[in-house]
Every structure is written in structure tokens, then in C-alpha cells.
Amino acid sequence: xxxxxxxxxxxxxxxxxxxxxxxxxxxxxxxxxxxxxxxxxxxxxxxxxxxxxxxxxxxxxxxxxxxxxxxxxxxxxxxxxxxxxxxxxxxxxxxxxxxxxxxxxxxxxxxxxxxxxxxxxxxxxxxxxxxxxxxxxxxxxxxxxxxxxxxxxxxxxxxxxxxxxxxxxxxxxxxxxxxxxxxxxxxxxxxxxxxxxxxxxxxxxxxxxxxxxxxxxxxxxxxxxxxxxxxxxxxxxxxxxxxxxxxxxxxxxxxxxxxxxxxxxxxxxxxxxxxxxxxxxxxxxxxxxxxxxxxxxxxxxxxxxxxxxxxxxxxxxxxxxxxxxxxxxxxxxxxxxxxxxxxxxxxxxxxxxxxxxxxx
Amino acid sequence: xxxxxxxxxxxxxxxxxxxxxxxxxxxxxxxxxxxxxxxxxxxxxxxxxxxxxxxxxxxxxxxxxxxxxxxxxxxx
Numbered sequence: 001x002x003x004x005x006x007x008x009x010x011x012x013x014x015x016x017x018x019x020x021x022x023x024x025x026x027x028x029x030x031x032x033x034x035x036x037x038x039x040x041x042x043x044x045x046x047x048x049x050x051x052x053x054x055x056x057x058x059x060x061x062x063x064x065x066x067x068x069x070x071x072x073x074x075x076x077x078x079x080x081x082x083x084x085x086x087x088x089x090x091x092x093x094x095x096x097x098x099x100x101x102x103x104x105x106x107x108x109x110x111x112x113x114x115x116x117x118x119x120x121x122x123x124x125x126x127x128x129x130x131x132x133x134x135x136x137x138x139x140x141x142x143x144x145x146x147x148x149x150x151x152x153x154x155x156x157x158x159x160x161x162x163x164x165x166x167x168x169x170x171x172x173x174x175x176x177x178x179x180x181x182x183x184x185x186x187x188x189x190x191x192x193x194x195x196x197x198x199x200x201x202x203x204x205x206x207x208x209x210x211x212x213x214x215x216x217x218x219x220x221x222x223x224x225x226x227x228x229x230x231x232x233x234x235x236x237x238x239x240x241x242x243x244x245x246x247x248x249x250x251x252x253x254x255x256x257x258x259x260x261x262x263x264x265x266x267x268x269x270x271x272x273x274x275x276x277x278x279x280x281x282x283x284x285x286x287x288x289x290x291x292x293x294x295x296x297x298x299x300x301x302x303x304x305x306x307x308x309x310x311x312x313x314x315x316x317x318x319x320x321x322x323x324x325x326x327x328x329x330x331x332x333x334x335x336x337x338x339x340x341x342x343x344x345x346x347x348x349x350x351x352x353x354x355x356x357x358x359x360x
Numbered sequence: 361x362x363x364x365x366x367x368x369x370x371x372x373x374x375x376x377x378x379x380x381x382x383x384x385x386x387x388x389x390x391x392x393x394x395x396x397x398x399x400x401x402x403x404x405x406x407x408x409x410x411x412x413x414x415x416x417x418x419x420x421x422x423x424x425x426x427x428x429x430x431x432x433x434x435x436x
Contacts (some may be wrong), residue, residue: 042375042395163394237414240398245411280402 002190003257009137010180011130013049013076013349014320016070016173016313018300020355022053025166032162043166048275048294048319052169052301054154056358062094062100064172064356065148066107072146072174073108076349081111084142087132088118089125089305091334092156095201096206098181104148122200123271123333124190125149125305126173127341130329131188144178151304156202158231167274169301172356173309176349186343187252187258193336200334204229212236243277248284250330250340258342259343262287265342267316271331272296272307304333312345313353320345361407363434366427369407373399382424404430 027043033039042310043049055064065088073080086108088101095103099115104184121128129147136142150172157164198217210229212218220233227233241308251268255261268287270278278294296307303310312320319325324346332338361369363382371380374391386392397417404410408430420426427434 039393039395042391045375046395046399164401237394237398239403240401244402244405276398276402281406283392312371 002216004131004135004188006042006134006138006186006188007149008180008184010132010184011175011343011348012178012347013072013176014173014309014312015068015072015351016171016310017064017071017305017356018053018169018171018310018353018354019055019064020053020357021056022051024051025049028163028166031160032165032349040069046072046276048157048298049166050298052154052166053171054168054301054355055152055170059152059356059358060094061090061150061152061170061172062107062148063090064163065174066104066172067354068172068174068358069104069108069146069148069234071351071354072176072349075351076176078262080108081113083110083144083146084114084154085133085136085145086110086114086116087129087145087147088116089119089121089129089147090151091120091122091125091304092152093118098245099326101148121123121334123273124305124331124335124337124339126308127188127339128328129175129305130177130341130343131190131339133351134186134188137177139181144176147175147177149173149175149305149309151165151306153232153302153304156232159228160216160226162226163236164232164234164282167297167302169297169303170299171303171306171310173306175309184344185258186341187254188339188341189254190339191246191250191337196238196242196336198233199242199336200220200232200234202230202232202271204247212296239273239333240277242336243273244284245282246338247330247332248282250332251285251287251328254328254330254340254342260342262279262324265328266291266325268292268328268330269316270294271333272311273302273333305331310353313350316352317352320348321352322347361434366407366430366434367423369403370400370423370426373403380423382422384423384428386420386422386426395401421427
């Protein structure tokens with residue numbers, strides 16, 4: 001287990017950008033559920049899906065992150081040449097090469113004295129980004145680190161595939177991590193189960209040919225006009241089982257490391273897979289649901305690496321901008337991977353979600 | 361919990377208005393889809409702290425098979 005304790009870094013700003021364009025579950029009754037309104041209502045009621053904000057046309061994750069980062073840089077008004085690393089966390093980069101972080105470095109006109117790289121992570125990605133940034137500041141390698149986490153999974157799901165199409169939303173976020181003047185404790189744990197690499201996968205599109213020799217889950221090859229090998233595949237039931245089994249343990253583990261109890265924590269922000277998964281995890285933990293925001297998926301869709309920062313901006317920004325809040329953040333998904341951290345946010349810059357408008 | 365009480369819990373989990381019975385085939389139940397299977401996993405976790413897998417559910421053919429997944433914990 002990768003386990004870290006840091007004392008020198010703090011988060012000072014979080015901005016989330018979401019496309020203005022959206023679709024409702026009702027819009028999909030005919031396309032995805034062959035007119036079965038009863039089934040759609042069950043999905044709405046139990047899984048909590050409703051609306052999802054998705055990009056139009058060729059808009060990419062980096063476009064959304066760019067808006068979020070520019071707002072953060074403008075409103076927080078500091079010398080941006082002090083940013084010495086930019087990390088782009090995503091499953092949906094602009095290019096195989098160069099790193100999208102380099103493209104964004106140019107767009108944001110950052111200093112040449114700045115490292116830039118991508119991290120290939122999804123639902124766990126935000127924690128990975130924070131972990132790396134905290135580590136860099138802890139070793140005094142950097143004074144300020146910009147983490148840009150986001151995904152546009154609506155562009156990798158087949159719009160006819162009822163198992164995933166109605167689930168995902170798009171978003172880009174920007175988070176500033178910097179050196180703290182006073183001691184600031186934060187704790188991280190990160191895990192991987194690579195034997196289950198094909199539980200959530202885009203089998204085709206990069207350099208390995210998807211064959212039955214490499215891929216364990218043979219259902220992946222049962223393609224049709226509703227899912228090609230280049231489209232995202234997810235074994236939803238396996239993810240559900242994995243989440244409710246792994247996440248309660250991950251929360252208990254981080255509290256053991258920080259020597260805190262559940263009562264010490266103001267909020268647990270889970271990756272917003274869907275309302276159903278979150279409420280099941282909270283019930284297993286016996287953690288109060290009102291301290292576990294779960295409405296992001298119904299409002300915006302499952303936003304992969306952006307879901308945790310989006311939930312901070314959307315559900316608890318009144319708290320984090322005004323006072324000191326102790327949080328546990330936990331992501332789980334593609335990899336399979338899961339990662340958890342405990343940290344404090346005190347009067348940070350955290351505006352309401354901003355919207356990306358398409359230039360028509 | 362008795363078998364009959366569990367039957368009622370399963371009916372509610374399926375969000376089905378019509379009656380169900382032990383000998384009913386799952387394939388004949390309109391509501392028995394992937395969503396219902398996930399709801400069943402959650403129900404058993406909630407009632408018995410028993411985490412059943414999707415594969416175990418796939419093997420069930422009738423409502424009785426679902427009930428049999430937790431035989432030891434039910435009052436006869």
C-alpha cells in the first residue's frame with residue numbers, strides 16, 4: 001500500500017467547469033430503453049440518474065480545464081510564474097503525444113521553469129493529482145502546483161449502449177496546491193488491483209490489439225452496433241460489488257492512519273459514481289448521509305476524475321470558502337484503483353460551478 | 361425474518377406492483393433486469409450483511425433460488 005503523510009502543503013483554490021449543454025434521462029426513453037418508461041423511472045428512482053451535462057461537437061477535456069484554470073488564475077490573482085508544475089489528470093487527453101499538460105501550459109502562458117505531465121487515471125485520478133502535488137511541495141521541489149483533472153467520457157461511450165450512455169457527464173477542473181505557512185496534516189492511501197484491468201476498459205484504440213489471450217472478460221468481444229471495441233466497456237455489476245466492498249475499508253484505513261474517528265470528519269466526498277453506490281457505502285459505514293454529498297451524478301452525470309472537485313464546488317463551497325472543514329475524499333474505479341485522502345480546507349477560493357458555452 | 365417476509369422484500373426491491381411467488385421463473389418477471397440484480401445485492405447486504413456476487417445471482421432461475429442464497433438466516 002502506498003501510504004503518505006504530509007505537513008507542508010494545502011489546497012487554496014478549486015474551480016469546476018461543466019458544459020452548458022445537457023440531456024435528460026427522459027430524452028433517452030426511446031433510444032436506450034425501447035420506450036419503457038417504467039424502466040426509466042426505476043433507474044431514476046434507484047440509481048439516481050436524471051440530467052447529465054455533456055460537451056457538444058469537438059470540445060475536449062482540456063477546453064473545459066482551460067476555462068477552469070483561467071478563472072482560477074485571474075480571480076486568485078497571484079504571480080503565475082510561481083507555478084512550477086502542471087499535472088493533467090484524465091482518461092480523455094487531446095493527443096497521444098504531446099502531453100495535454102504541455103498544451104495547457106502554453107494556453108495558460110505559464111513560465112518555462114515548469115514541469116508538465118499527464119496522469120492516466122479516471123475516477124481515482126483527483127486523489128492521484130493531489131497526492132503528487134502534495135509530495136512535490138513536501139520535498140520543496142515546488143512552491144505551487146496546478147492540478148487539472150477532468151474527463152469527457154460522453155465522447156467514448158456509444159450513444160446507443162444503455163449500460164453506460166446515460167451515466168456519464170463531462171467536466172474539467174483546476175485545483176491549486178501550494179506551500180502552507182503553518183503545519184497542515186494530510187494523509188493519503190492508494191491501491192490498485194490490476195488483475196481486474198478489464199472491468200472498465202476501452203479495449204481498442206491504443207497500441208495493443210484486443211485479443212482473447214489478453215482480455216479475461218470475454219463479454220467484451222460480444223460487440224454489436226450498440227458497442228464497438230473502441231467504445232468504453234464497463235461491467236457495472238462488478239464495479240458495484242467492488243465499490244461497496246472496498247470503499248468502507250478504505251475509509252476505515254485512512255481514519256486509522258490519521259488517528260481520527262468518523263465523528264471528526266465534516267464530510268466524506270466520494271467519487272460520484274451514482275447516488276445508489278454512495279448511499280450503499282455510507283450505510284455500510286453507518287456514516288450519516290447528510291455528510292456524504294451524493295447529488296452530483298443526478299445533476300451533472302458521473303464525471304470521472306472531475307466528480308470530487310465538482311462536488312466540493314457544487315455541494316459544500318459555502319463551507320470551504322467561509323470556515324475550516326475536515327474532509328475525507330475517496331475515488332474508486334478504472335484500474336481497478338482506489339485512493340483516499342484526509343485533509344483540511346480553510347477559506348479557500350471555490351466559486352460555484354461555471355459553464356462552458358459553445359460558440360455556435 | 362420469515363421466508364414470506366423476504367418474499368415481500370424482494371417484491372419491493374423489484375419495484376413490482378403485482379404479486380410474486382416462490383416458484384416464479386425470474387426470466388418471466390419483467391422487472392428482473394441488471395438494475396434489479398444490483399438492487400438484490402444491496403438488499404442482502406442490508407438485511408443480512410451478506411455480499412452476494414453477480415455470478416451467484418446469474419445462476420438463480422427462480423424466486424426460490426434467490427431465497428435459498430440465505431437459507432440459514434431465515435425463520436422457517
